Amino acid sequence: MxxxxxxxxxxxxxxxxxxxxxxxxxxxxxxxxxxxxxxxxxxxxxxxxxxxxxxxxxxxxxxxxxxxxxxxxxxxxxxxxxxxxxxxxxxxxxxxxxxxxxxxxxxEHEWFHESRQSRNNPKADWYVWADARDDGGAPNNWLSLFGGSAWQWEPRRGQYYLHNFLTSQPDLNFxxxxxxxxxxxxxxxxxxxxxxxxxxxxxxxxxxxxxxxxxxxxxxxxxxxxxxxxxxxxxxxxxxxxxxxxxxxxxxxxxxxxxxxxxxxxxxxxxxxxxxxxxxxxxxxxxxxxxxxxxxxxxxxxxxxxxxxxxxxxxxxxxxxxxxxxxxxxxxxxxxxxxxxxxxxxxxxxxxxxxxxxxxxxxxxxxxxxxxxxxxxxxxxxxxxxxxxxxxxxxxxxxxxxxxxxxxxxxxxxxxxxxxxxxxxxxxxxxxxxxxxxxxxxxxxxxxxxxxxxQQQPALRWGDIHFLDTAEPVLAFTRRFAQQSLLVVFNLADAVAELTLPDTLGKPVAVDGHGLLQAHLVGRQLQLPGHGVWFASLS
CATH class of the missing domain: 3.20.20.80 (Glycosidases)
Known part of the structure; x- marks a missing residue:
């Protein structure tokens, strides 16, 4: 690659x-x-x-x-x-x-300064404007992520403008x-x-x-x-x-x-x-x-x-x-x-x-x-x-x-x-x-x-991913690309965890150099210390 x-x-x-x-x-x-x-x-x-x-x-x-x-x-x-x-x-x-x-x-954008001045200027519809309802309320029930209505009244135009975020962030009309x-x-x-x-x-x-x-x-x-x-x-x-x-x-x-x-x-x-x-x-x-x-x-x-x-x-x-x-x-x-x-x-x-x-x-x-x-x-x-x-x-x-x-x-x-x-x-x-x-x-x-x-692991950078069906707190998957196949296992808890490796994975060989707390394999039983990991090469 x-x-x-x-x-x-x-x-x-x-x-x-x-x-x-x-x-x-x-x-x-x-x-x-x-x-x-x-x-x-x-x-x-x-x-x-x-x-x-x-x-x-x-x-x-x-x-x-x-x-x-x-x-x-x-x-x-x-x-x-x-x-x-x-x-x-x-x-x-x-x-x-x-x-x-x-x-x-x-x-404060110059586009909005112009748009809000009137309903017939060159940028009048560059933002999302809408008339009030008959009772003077906002055009609909849309809400801002930051709380309250997503509509703000603008007296210069006598209309509401849309803001999905702060009132000072008017939405453009795409x-x-x-x-x-x-x-x-x-x-x-x-x-x-x-x-x-x-x-x-x-x-x-x-x-x-x-x-x-x-x-x-x-x-x-x-x-x-x-x-x-x-x-x-x-x-x-x-x-x-x-x-x-x-x-x-x-x-x-x-x-x-x-x-x-x-x-x-x-x-x-x-x-x-x-x-x-x-x-x-x-x-x-x-x-x-x-x-x-x-x-x-x-x-x-x-x-x-x-x-x-x-x-x-x-x-x-x-x-x-x-x-x-x-x-x-x-x-x-x-x-x-x-x-x-x-x-x-x-x-x-x-x-x-x-x-x-x-x-x-x-x-x-x-x-x-x-x-x-x-x-x-x-x-x-x-x-x-x-x-x-x-x-x-x-x-x-x-x-x-x-x-x-x-x-x-x-x-x-x-x-x-x-x-x-x-x-x-x-x-x-x-x-x-x-x-x-x-x-x-x-x-x-x-x-x-x-x-x-x-940076030296092509399988981690570009490979496909397939998960093993594991119980909490173990997360395990394989990454494969070209000639490299890796088994990757993480213990997400701070207590010891174990994983029995399926026979379909063959005989994985531990890979080091990553600097992380390494697990140990005994037979088919992988013993993971708290927050331990295991990177292994698959044949």
Whole structure:
């Protein structure tokens, strides 16, 4: 597979720029800070970086509310800084993916300024506008993910506009060809600069139902979803009409046609629908997106059965596309807290990394996973996330996974010489890069060992996957590609577990070099220590 596209089987390291490295002392990370730390990222053995939004924005949603698609916000630097970043990353052998937030803009975008002025200006229908009901209420029952109605009254036009997220994030009207053309032109701008891919935020939210039909209610027992507080009404509906519309498929084809003009670039779509796995399969077939990314492994369910059923369900449906997996990102509680259940440890951190990086597909790891960071506990007065502020205390928002990277054990963890925009927990400073670099048995060095080992395993990068029927807490599967066949076994619990290997597997031979806590085979009985693993070659 030396001629394989770079993104197949790649591990991409997500950088949240606000919290990575600050160089100007304002307490917020920036592009020069990323440049300063790229050698560190390259040393991890990852293939690419994904940079969360750094575009011009009023920062109501920390960059996911874009006011100018083609410019860098001064908070993060300049376009020249981005060019330098791209050059250095490529020189280190790292590919660069950037976020593209296409479904909505900021209220501060010039397009929205014009659109809201009247009902007959050139951009009057570039956003989703609708008249009030006879009683003055919103046009329908659609809800915002951040709570309350998805409609906001605009007195200049005497109409409501749609916002699936914050009121300051109005949704674009993708039914207009001019809107789609303008959005694609913005994507083209960054492809021309030389980015290697785009991560498409909320890509299934681009189109809405033209008829503005009400979403049907969801039974109480089915009101579950990633990141919802217990009382978020968003979970009370089936979101059949405010996103994931059939017209989006043609747009994805237009986007793919644009990207196909550039050599070896990739489009990774973030998908959160009523059936995200089915949507991933649909969005990655017939020449649409290269990869799909969803939230099935970003839930609280840490079990072999959940992981196995999630992957098997997708495998059965995704006959053409390529999956991308993640167990942490900037929107959910850190995995070591979420899945550690109060028993966070370095061994578990390294097992989780190896587990997700052994599934078929590509992988996104989030900054700090390589250090074994847990979720930060922040007091209400330190919160910045409007989602957490609105739903406190039942749901504390996303700030706990967004605290600055701990580079050293000084007051601000080597992140900034000023006051960081979010506090750095004391327990994170104890896990700082400077400490872990010096410890050959640290989570960081275990991460590096595994990633460099994985790069030499074609079966893990490109092979097929078949699961063994195992009881909890053991997860086991085979990966096969060309001449390499591997048996992969994980004990997800901290207590000893055993697995009797079926005779059909022949005589597996243990493979080492991955740096993980190894299991032992006695006859046909595999004995796995707590959080132990076993990689074995199959004849």
């Amino acid at each position: 030396s001629d394989a596209s770079w993104w197949r089987g790649a591990v991409t390291y997500q950088i949240y720029p606000r919290s990575f490295q600050d160089t100007d002392g304002d307490g917020v990370g920036d592009l020069p800070g990323i440049i300063e730390r790229l050698d560190y990222v390259a040393s991890l053995g990852v293939d690419a970086i994904w940079i969360a939004p750094f575009f011009k924005s009023p920062m109501a949603d920390f960059g996911y509310d874009i006011a100018d698609y083609r410019n860098v916000d001064p908070l993060f630097g300049t376009l020249a800084d981005f060019d330098r970043l791209l050059t250095k990353a490529h020189g280190l052998g790292l590919k660069v993916m950037i976020d593209q937030v296409l479904s909505h803009t900021s209220v 039914h207009r060809a001019e809107v789609r053309a303008a959005i694609l032109d913005s994507v083209r701008f960054w492809l021309d600069k030389g980015v290697d891919g785009v991560r498409l935020d909320a890509i299934n939210f681009c189109f809405h139902d033209r008829q503005l039909r009400d979403n049907p209610p969801k039974p109480k027992e089915k009101r579950v979803g990633r990141g919802f507080s217990p009382d978020n009404p968003y979970a009370f509906q089936y979101h059949y009409y405010n996103n994931t519309q059939p017209e989006n498929l043609a747009f994805l084809g237009e986007l793919r046609a644009l990207m196909d003009r550039y050599p070896d670039v990739a489009a990774l779509g973030e998908i959160s629908s009523e059936d995200s796995l089915a949507t991933m399969a649909e969005y990655t077939r017939d020449g649409r997106l290269h990869m799909g990314y969803s939230f099935e492994l970003l839930t609280d369910d840490f079990s072999a059965g959940h992981i196995r059923s999630t992957v098997q369900t997708l495998e059965a449906q995704m006959t053409e596309g390529w999956p991308c997996w993640a167990i942490s990102n900037h929107d959910v509680e850190r995995v070591l807290t979420r899945w550690g259940r109060g028993q966070a440890s370095g061994q578990l951190a390294n097992l989780l990394t190896a587990m997700v990086c052994s599934l078929r597909g590509s992988v996104c790891v989030y900054q700090g996973e390589e250090l074994g960071l847990t979720e930060a506990e922040l007091p209400f007065e330190s919160l910045q996330d409007p989602y957490g502020i609105a739903f406190w205390p039942q749901f504390k928002g996303r700030d706990g996974c967004r605290t600055p990277m701990p580079w050293s054990d000084d007051a601000h963890a080597g992140f900034s010489r000023g006051m960081p925009w979010l506090p750095v927990p004391r327990e994170h400073r104890a896990l700082a890069v400077a400490h872990q670099e010096a410890d050959p048995h640290s989570v960081l060095n275990g991460f590096r060992t595994f990633m460099h080992w994985r």
